[in-house]
Amino acid sequence: MEDMIKQILDMEKKAHDIVEEAREKQTHLDEDVESAVQELKQEWTAKMNKKIETLRAQEAKIAQEKLTQIESNTQMQLNKLEQLYQENEKKWVDMLFEDIFTTGS
Numbered sequence: 001m002e003d004m005i006k007q008i009l010d011m012e013k014k015a016h017d018i019v020e021e022a023r024e025k026q027t028h029l030d031e032d033v034e035s036a037v038q039e040l041k042q043e044w045t046a047k048m049n050k051k052i053e054t055l056r057a058q059e060a061k062i063a064q065e066k067l068t069q070i071e072s073n074t075q076m077q078l079n080k081l082e083q084l085y086q087e088n089e090k091k092w093v094d095m096l097f098e099d100i101f102t103t104g105s
Helices: 002-103
Strands: none
């Protein structure tokens, strides 16, 4: 009988040890999972920040190229207007002069 009680106590102790070990493993597993989740979040955030910076740089480059093109086109138009003015200044002044004085009479 004593052996049987001892065996039951041993089995209870082993069961208790197994449960305790399982709890410890669960705790470590939870910590490992949380750590892995945090690491993934950090990696994802870093990748997204890098992607955002790349996109910003691309957009800035495109905007600068468009601005340069607009400035170039504007300068070409100004040059054309200046050339037209230089070519037609006397003719336009004469036309205005003639129009003013011929309609006023």
